Amino acid sequence: MTEMRSADHVPRFPLGILLFVMAIALVGPWIVPFDPQDGNLVDQFIPPIWMKGGSMLHICGTDHMGRDVLSRLIAGARISMIVGFTAVIFSGCVGTLVAITAGYLGGAVDAILMRLTDAMMSMPYLLIGVALAGILGPGIFNLVVVLAVMGWASYARIIRAEVLKVKTLDYVVIARITDCSLARILWRHIFPNILNTLIVLATLHFGTSIILASSLSFLGMGVSPPTPEWGLMVAEGREHISSAWWLSTLPGICILLTCLSANLLGDWLRRRMDPKQRQRA
Amino acid sequence: MIRYIFRRLGQMLITLILISAAVFMLVRLTGNPEDLLLSPLASEAERLVFRTVWGLDQPIHMQYWKYITGIFHGDFGTSIYWGEPTISIFFERFPATLELATFAITLSTTIGIAIGVLSATHPGGKIDHFGRIFALAGQSLPTFWVGIMLVLLFSVTLGVLPTSGTGGVAHLILPGLTLGWYSMAAFTRLARSSMLDVLDSEYIKMCRVKGLPEHLVVWKHAAKNASLPVLTLFGLQFVHFLSGSLVTETIFAWPGIGRLAVWAVYNRDYPVVQTIVLLMTTAYLVVNLLIDVIYALIDPRIRYD
């Protein structure tokens, strides 16, 4: 006997945070109080406003090069959003394409593509990411490529399972029998059914991408200094952890909030999309 | 079953060959080690010697063939930087990573599963609330930040734990926590949802209908059924720890494979990178196979013939 379902409202808080970060990313360049790249060594290590020695001028303090932390956080939002979205779009497209091809066509095509996907998934992903990043070199575009390469396989696996399920649905079988064109079947029947899963995966992957991007940057394999990327900021702040703790802490909080919101939203979407799913976490 | 294992081993071989080829090619795509290791003033003759010694002058498929045949003789290549066999460099560092990985996985499974199960058996209680928040927060935090924050808290502010290096248990704690954090959250989440799913099933209801004592219901029936997905996660996480502790080892200057990998990529020491990827992938595949075998031992419905 299933539990009675209680209402599962849209998670306003996470959605709000994500929209806020996206808004910041959009208008970033126009609202930054200071140039994120510009610093004056005289102003280095000013603490945030709520600490002794802080000032209204630099609400989140300044870093070791005298740059305003708040401005860098805002600029970092833009980078994270761009990286997150493009990585998700790229891996999503590649993964879905592979999944639909493999799942729908079946047979040898399926076997080959799945072996490829399995191989991809059995490689230690961060290691591959680092190796790939090392090869391609630093930069936002390269970072996105690395993330896309790292991410498409899990889309492929899961969506292929969905395609296989959808393939056996009555109306799809009928469409195939009545000789509907392949494109029509894929677009009108298969795709809408996997869309739900795709959206959930994309939302969750968005959060993961941000963390991965910042991890790679932290290791020196993502964007390079002086780009104000959150992960890179944490890395740069590490040396000064005992004297200027806010340099590493604040960007980390940004990453945390963004990723947490994406995860919460993704979870809620997953619950909404699955009619059989009872209320859990 | 035996036939299945052999079949899987065969598939593993194919996968490994594919992967080794892919990595081999990719690693050579850009960046020449000679630019990094030879001084810019090196003469053309010296460069030629360098290339010949390292076989870099050969066509790429020849290099690959040499590499593959070498492996079957136990020769995984030689580190360009150190001049020693990559395999021994690897195994020099591996024990440290293994130590850290074992510690982290023990920590994350025990705590994670405990919280997860308690969360499921006492829904709505304090542990449940804590567990859910913990699981969520844990999976949204980047490992490197957790590490740095832990260092900030325990080493810088409180001064109770060391910031880096190996040594006794004290040295294991922070890196272990950092590495295991995400995993702990994942285990909590999975144990909880797996347990909830199982506790809601008809056969558990049947156990209660039969009037079985609660400890049998939970620890005999529910636990065994809920353990299957957790087992899979265990395999995945352990291998991840073995190969993916790049960030943790970097932060804590832990002398393991992760640090070696980052270093090798920076310095374009191809053979080392190749060896690490190959061996780590092998580890992943082997662990996967083990997990599948254990699965079949637990679940009588799974028969591979």
Added chain:
Amino acid sequence: MTSDSHNSLHRTPVLDVQDLRTYFHTRSGLVKAVDGVSFSVARGETLGIVGESGSGKSITALSIMRLLPQPAGRIAGGRVILAGEDLLTKSEAEMRSIRGSRVSMILQDPMTSLDPLFTIGDQVAEPIRAHGRASGKGILDRAIEMLRLVKIPSPEARMNSYPHEISGGMRQRIVSAMAIACEPQLLIADEPTTSLDVTIQAQLISLLKELQERLGLAMIIITHDFSVVSRICHRVAVMYAGRIVESTDVQTLFRNPQHPYTVALLKSLPQLGADIQRLQTIGGQPPDLRNLPNGCSFAPRCTHATERCHQQYPAEVMVAEGHVVSCHMLETSSAIK
């Protein structure tokens, strides 16, 4: 309905349910799943509880067992008297010793009611061991005995089989074996045949009948299948929206149904040989249990509904000896209980 009006001296009820109310507290409202249900079952007697999905049949059974889904479900009132003791006053520990030993249940879906990871033998032996009906080797012997009782071929071999190796019909028998292993006084079967093939259904029903005769069980069969009712039940209670609208013995139910809902249900059954163009259905939808109408719950769908029906819930009317109906139409004719 209390026991005295229909029970003869040599048949005291094993189970006497009085005005049972089970409500669910959900965020969208209070669901009155069972709202004042009373019936009794005597030794060697089978009571059928019929109704549509959502009528409260299964919840009634779970309430008797006190296995309601927590934390939403709560028994809000009434008494459930098993051989003189009110189950609703028992502690959880006491209930645990009652379940499986004095009251047993067969669940609907044989494909999911057995734990896939343990052998049949292990699962049949569990209640025997838990309730102390045997010890040591005796436990296994008794388990094999039970399997034999439910006509499982080669029971010794079956003890080591796993559920997935066994067909649905046989699984339901095994569940029956588990249910009678401790010789209960009351057996509740919740839609025991619904998931089975038609041919297998007949076998299970005759098995249940046999077990009842052999062990003198009081049985409650919950079903929506009238053919099952006709084959095994002595008495029937028809439930709608959490209440019993009609209860009588099985022959009277088929020959002389009084409540419009019962009549409509029986009419909607396909008849062999009759020349019917379309199957009859009951118009409308089952009611939303969070928002029950004032008055008779069936009124919105009833072709005979009057103004009064929409305003006042009908009292129980005893139409004949042992035949009780809740309908305003009958109030004028017979004595009001």
